[in-house]
Amino acid sequence: MLSTESLExxxxxxxxxxxxxxxxxxxxxxxxxxDEKGWLATETMDFIAKYLGMPAIAVYExxxxxxxxxxxxxxxxxxxVCTNLPCALSGGNDAAAYLKQKLGIGFNETTEDxxxxxxxxxxxxxxxxxxxxxxxxxxxxxxxxxDQIDQLLEELRK
Numbered sequence: 142m143l144s145t146e147s148l149e150x151x152x153x154x155x156x157x158x159x160x161x162x163x164x165x166x167x168x169x170x171x172x173x174x175x176d177e178k179g180w181l182a183t184e185t186m187d188f189i190a191k192y193l194g195m196p197a198i199a200v201y202e203x204x205x206x207x208x209x210x211x212x213x214x215x216x217x218x219x220x221x222v223c224t225n226l227p228c229a230l231s232g233g234n235d236a237a238a239y240l241k242q243k244l245g246i247g248f249n250e251t252t253e254d255x256x257x258x259x260x261x262x263x264x265x266x267x268x269x270x271x272x273x274x275x276x277x278x279x280x281x282x283x284x285x286x287x288d289q290i291d292q293l294l295e296e297l298r299k
Contacts, residue, residue, distance in 0.1 A: 142188040147177045150194065164195040167203050172278075175282050180211040199225055208262060209278045216251040221262035221275040228264075231271035232285075235262065239287050240274075243294065254299065 143151075154169035170189045175181050190197040204210045211219065222237040237259075239272055241247055244257050251258040267273045270283030274293070282293060 142185065143174055143177060144169045147173050148192075155193075163193045164199070167193055167195065167200060168207070171200070171204055175211060180214050207262065216258035217232055217256050219260060219277050221260040221265075221278075223262050223265045223267070223271065223273045223275075225262075225264040225268075226269035228271040228273060231268070233272040236272035236274065236285050236287075236290065243290065257294075 150173045151166065151170045154166040154173070155163050158165040167189065170193060171181060171186070174185050174189055178185055186200045186204055187197050187294060190200040193200075204212060208221070221241065222233060222240060224233045224237055237248075240259055243261060244252055244254055246257070246259055248259055248261045262275060265273050265281065267281060267283060270281075271283045274282040274290075276282065276283050276293070276297070281287070285293070
C-alpha cells in the first residue's frame with residue numbers, strides 16, 4: 142500500500158511515542174501517506190488504521206476534521222487562501238477573488254489541466270502577513286498582492 146520509504150518515515154514518527162500509544166502518530170502517518178499518494182483514499186486510511194492498531198473510524202475522524210488532508214484527488218498544486226476575518230479584512234477575500242478569476246475556478250475546484258486546486262482555509266496563524274496563501278500544505282506565502290500571485294502561479298507552472 143505504501144512504499145518502504147514512507148513506512149520508514151511512519152515508523153520514525155511512531156518511535157516518538159510510548160509503545161502502547163502508536164495511534165498518536167496518526168496525523169503524521171496520514172500526512173506521509175498523502176505526500177506519497179496525493180490524496181487519502183478510504184483504502185489508504187484503512188491501511189493506516191491497521192498499521193497503527195486503531196479503529197478505521199478514528200482515522201476517518203482525524204482526516205475529515207483537518208482541512209490539510211485531501212479526501213479526493215486534487216491538482217498538482219493545492220492553493221489554500223486564508224479567508225478568516227482578520228485576513229479577509231486585510232485582503233484575503235480580494236486574493237481569493239483574484240485567484241478564482243485568474244484560474245477560472247471556484248473553491249474546491251480543480252483547473253481543467255489538473256494543475257491547481259483552490260481551497261478556502263481557516264486561520265493559518267499569520268494574520269499580520271495577510272493575505273496569506275498556503276501551497277500544498279508546505280509553503281506559506283505572505284503579503285500576496287495580485288502581482289505576487291501572478292509570479293507564484295508562473296513559478297508553479299514551470
